[in-house]
Amino acid sequence: MIVELTAGLILLMIAGALVAIETRNLLSAVVSVGAVGYLLSVAFLFLGAPDIAITQIVVEILCLVILIRATISRDLTSISGDRELIGLLASLALLLVVTVVVILTAAYFPEFGAAVMDRVAGAPSRTYLLDGLEKTGAANSVTAVLLDFRAYDTLGEATVLFCSILGALTVLRRRARKKPEEDA
Secondary structure, X not given: OHHHHHHHHHHHHHHHHHHHHHOOOXXXXXXXXXXXXXXXXXXXXXXXXXXXXXXXXXXXXXXXHHHHHXXXXXXXXXXXXXXXXXXXXXXXXXXXXXXXXXXXXXXXXXXXXXXXXXXXXXXXXXXXXXXXXXXXXXOOHHHHHHHHHOHHHHXXXXXXHHHHHHHHHHHHXXXXXXXXXXXX
16 A cells, blocks of 8 residues: 555656646745655655655755745746636645545554564664674664664765755855955
8 A cells, every 4th residue: 555655646746846847937836846845755754764754854945945035036927817716726626635645644654653673574673773782882772873884874864954054054144245346
């Protein structure tokens, strides 16, 4: 059943990407790209990668803030007449589809607090907990996982988060640098 739900998420991501490509309104395109990123993070949850899902959400939120800030000042498109009703109906239909997908997928998430080791026989967490001290020499299991078993992944996630925050701060800063000719 998870395969079907993941396929449904992929179809919704493709639909969101097509909306982002085909729309003439920049803000609608940015919101569609944000929906694609959100659905991608939900797909990562289904695939058993919550750390990547969290990173995706953080990067997606920062990118949306930057893109919306850049888009709001440039987007002068206004919708009038019958297009408002069509847009409202399309939005309500999309909201209904997303709500149904969320309700259906909530039943397939594991019970809160259930260990992955109990559900999946070959889960890496079993290796981390049972053989972590012997293989790494680290008494702290979390440190062993982050710095020994998954060091490159942790470094990549930290780099992505650092670059995203640096980009957001650069775009959202209040005072711009003074130009050399303004000092005189």
